[in-house]
Structure formats: structure tokens, C-alpha cells
Amino acid sequence: MPGSLPLLPASAARRLFLGAQGLLDDPARRATAASVQGLLERLGFVQMDTINVVARAHDLTLLSRLDGYKPEHLRKLLEDRRSLFEGFTHDASAIPTAFFPHWKPRFARDRERIRAHAWWQHHFRGTDGARVVQDVKTRIEREGPLKSSDFEHPEKRGPWWGWKPQKAALDFLWRSGELMVPRREGFQKLYDLTERVLPEHHARPCPDPQEHQEWACASAAERLWVFTPKELAEFWAGIEAAEARAWCAAAAKAGRLVPVEVEGADGEVRPAFALADWEARLAKLPDPPDRTRLLCPFDPILRDRARALRRFGFDYRFEAFVPGPKRQYGYFVLPILEGDRLVGRLDPKLHRDRGLLEIKGLWWEPGVKATKARKRGLDEALERLAGFVGADEIQLP
Structure with a gap:
């Protein structure tokens, strides 16, 4: 019944999501191939993309969580150690190789779907x-x-x-x-x-449907903490929504999950599920890092545009494939994360031949004032990005 379930305020739901996705950890911690591997295992995967207007999508996602990240870290894990592999979730992604057996049901499914x-x-x-x-x-x-x-x-x-x-x-x-x-x-x-x-992983047996469903749901829940069955199914894009609904019902009955009501950024309350220990997890979360960060358009907290709107009140559309005259903001717009709020967006372009990082447009969200402290935080974020992509100069609009 409405009102009879635990209520997660919008701020708590937002904090839980950011904590689950590694955006409350200290980004200044040491970056190594091992720490990047650990981060990928925590996230589950990172989307890879060919667009390189400023940097590759996977590099931007990892850089937003680890200041010292280098593309060589990911290359070593994918090519030398093979502790990650390139596979398909919603799109091409780098995925921990330990999960490879659970791609076998997907391989069989995609083989038939593509042929048809x-x-x-x-x-x-x-x-x-x-x-x-x-x-x-x-x-x-x-x-x-x-x-x-x-x-x-x-x-x-x-x-x-x-x-x-x-x-x-x-x-x-x-x-x-x-x-x-x-x-x-x-x-x-x-x-x-x-x-x-991947000879060893290729030789392992394909998990049966029940085993695969349990893995797909439980592993997605551990990376979302609060979710709807639809969000659970779409995390890996490996099972159907009906399977996720059945798993949530069984997990709630077993005490692994609890039904909750979640307040959105718009104040509307919607039903969802949360891990049974969500309150303890929330209590242990650190405060958001005191800094401004630039997020990739394919960052895990943005991939589901409807969820980003509910959690952050941030209406984001990826416009790279929209004809130029019809774009509202730009080609490859990076959302601006300040603490635990999405406060704006900017449209960057790297001119590699000139060592210039051009910011073609900058927009603050409604109600967000461009204070001196906020501008300083953005300048620091742009300096980190410029250092990563090898730009000597930043040009603001």
C-alpha cells in the first residue's frame, strides 16, 4: 500500500547510486592497472565507442573516477593480461573476463536474432x-x-x-x-x-538458464543498490524484464531485497526494490568528493536517460547523430558533476594539431549560479581533461 513502504528521499537514492557506481570514492587515489581492474569489476563494464572528438568514451568514464588513469592501463588488461574482454552489453564494452561464461547464453541468443x-x-x-x-x-x-x-x-x-x-x-x-x-x-x-x-574460458560450460538468471539479476543489483525490475534487466541487457520481475519477487520473499518507495528529483514517489542492507550501505558512504568532474555521455549513471532525469533532474540527450542545425547543445556534450549534483554541461572539441581544447558551449542548469567557486571547480576539471588529452591551451566560449 502507498505509504506503507520505506521511503528513500531523492538525496539518499542519488547518493546510493553514485556510491554503487564508484563516484563517491576519492578520485585522487593511486591509479594502476590493478586499480582499474578493480574499478571495472565494480562497475561491471565500461562502454567503448569510436567517437574521439575529445577522448574515447571508456577513457573518459575511467578518468572521471581515477585522476591518474592512463589508456595504457586498460590496454594492458585487455591485451596482455586478458583479465578484460571486449563484448556486447548495450553496446561494445570492456568486461571482466571472469564474467565470460555468462556471455555464452547471449552468444546463442544473438546468433539467432541477427540471422532473423x-x-x-x-x-x-x-x-x-x-x-x-x-x-x-x-x-x-x-x-x-x-x-x-x-x-x-x-x-x-x-x-x-x-x-x-x-x-x-x-x-x-x-x-x-x-x-x-x-x-x-x-x-x-x-x-x-x-x-x-580465451582458451580456458571458452572451454567452460554454458550456465543453465536458472543459473544465468540468478547471476544476471544478483550482479546487477549489487551494482545499482536501488532499482526497478526493468532497470535490473537492462543493466546487462542479458535477460528479459519478466525474468527480472520474477527474480525480484523471489528475492524479496527470501529477504534479499526490500520493496521501497523512491522519491524522484521532481518529488514524485515511485515503487522500486533495494538491497536489504541499503540503510547500512547509505550510512557507510563517504561524502561526495569536493570537486567538479566531467562525465562521458555514456557514463553508467547517464546511460539510462529516464533514470538520470528521475535521480538528478537532469534531462540529457546525446546529439552526435542529430543534424547540426537541430542540436540543442552540441555534438559530444559532457555533463558536469559537482559533488552529487549534475549542475551543467559543456561541448568540447580537441584540436590535436594545435594542442587546443576548445569549449564550444557551456550551459548551467536552471537555478545554478556561476559563482566564483563553481567556475574555479570547472577550471580545475578542464585542466585535468586538458592534461589527459595533451592540450596546452583551453579556450572557453
Whole structure:
């Protein structure tokens, strides 16, 4: 009944989410490959993206939590130690290799879904898709790791929907688990057989459906702390919402979760679930770091735009694929996190040839005043970003 459940004020829900996602820890702590591995295990994954207008998405996400983070840390974990692997969640992501067995059900699911999708018919029009896929795999078996440019095709190359058949075949074999990405060259993926990249993990059995559902829900809950069944299912994008609802009901009955009401930034109260010990976790959380940080558009706290609006009152839209004249803010806009509040956004562009970090636009949220202290905090955040990307000069609008 409304009013009969524990109520999480908006501030508490926000703090719990930031704590679960590593944004209340001291970002000045020592950064090493081991600490980056620990951070990835805590987050669950970090989304990787090709856009490089200022820095790669995964680098920005990790930098916002670890000042001393270097891309070499992530490269070492992915390519040398293989303690992370590139897989698919909602998009291409770096994922702890310990979780690899739980990608096997996804591989089987995606294999069937892709074959039945219009994507398959489009990319293999006029060709025998199964034959192209087998020919690509056979070449890699024989020659070792290859990238898309190693396969010639007369069709003009283009964006995702304009891929040549061989590139589509590589992506299909990767999404279905037959190929992995052992390394990148200039951010281009090289592909090799999974049994050669991760032999031990490839040999492990596929978890049964009940085991996979338990892992997917319990591991997502441990990284959200407060959530709806829909948010739980969408964390890994590995199970259906109905499965998450059933798991939440069973977990609440067993005392692992508690039903709660969560106040949103707009004051509206909505039902959700929380880990049974949420109050103890909240009590142990440190105060937010006294600093301003720039977040990646694909940061875990922003990926679900509706949740970001509920938790922070921050209405964010990624506009890189919106035609320029129709953009409200900019191409690759970075939200500004101050303590535990999202207070503004800015549109950066790195001019690598000039060593210039240009801020094309800066917007504070309604009701947020550009005080001297706030401007100073933003200047410090921009200096950290400039140092990371190798810019000697910052140009503000």
C-alpha cells in the first residue's frame, strides 16, 4: 500500500547510486592497472565507442573516477593480461573476463536474432551470407588475427548500415562468440578465434538458464543498490524484464531485497526494490568528493536517460547523430558533476594539431549560479581533461 513502504528521499537514492557506481570514492587515489581492474569489476563494464572528438568514451568514464588513469592501463588488461574482454552489453564494452561464461547464453541468443533481423538481409544481399561468414572464419583460422581492412570487397565502405559483407560477417562472428578481439590497431579491431584468445574460458560450460538468471539479476543489483525490475534487466541487457520481475519477487520473499518507495528529483514517489542492507550501505558512504568532474555521455549513471532525469533532474540527450542545425547543445556534450549534483554541461572539441581544447558551449542548469567557486571547480576539471588529452591551451566560449 502507498505509504506503507520505506521511503528513500531523492538525496539518499542519488547518493546510493553514485556510491554503487564508484563516484563517491576519492578520485585522487593511486591509479594502476590493478586499480582499474578493480574499478571495472565494480562497475561491471565500461562502454567503448569510436567517437574521439575529445577522448574515447571508456577513457573518459575511467578518468572521471581515477585522476591518474592512463589508456595504457586498460590496454594492458585487455591485451596482455586478458583479465578484460571486449563484448556486447548495450553496446561494445570492456568486461571482466571472469564474467565470460555468462556471455555464452547471449552468444546463442544473438546468433539467432541477427540471422532473423533485416540487418542480415541488408548486409548479405546478393550473396550467400552463410558462405561469406564461413569464408571469413576460415581465413582467420588459417592466417591468424585479421581486421576488416584485410578483406577486400568492391562495395563502397561506409557507416554501420553500409558495411561490406565481410565486415558484417566479422561482427556477426564476434557477437555470436566465435571470434574475439585480442587487440586493436589504431582503434580498429583485430579478430581471432575465441578458443585461441580465451582458451580456458571458452572451454567452460554454458550456465543453465536458472543459473544465468540468478547471476544476471544478483550482479546487477549489487551494482545499482536501488532499482526497478526493468532497470535490473537492462543493466546487462542479458535477460528479459519478466525474468527480472520474477527474480525480484523471489528475492524479496527470501529477504534479499526490500520493496521501497523512491522519491524522484521532481518529488514524485515511485515503487522500486533495494538491497536489504541499503540503510547500512547509505550510512557507510563517504561524502561526495569536493570537486567538479566531467562525465562521458555514456557514463553508467547517464546511460539510462529516464533514470538520470528521475535521480538528478537532469534531462540529457546525446546529439552526435542529430543534424547540426537541430542540436540543442552540441555534438559530444559532457555533463558536469559537482559533488552529487549534475549542475551543467559543456561541448568540447580537441584540436590535436594545435594542442587546443576548445569549449564550444557551456550551459548551467536552471537555478545554478556561476559563482566564483563553481567556475574555479570547472577550471580545475578542464585542466585535468586538458592534461589527459595533451592540450596546452583551453579556450572557453
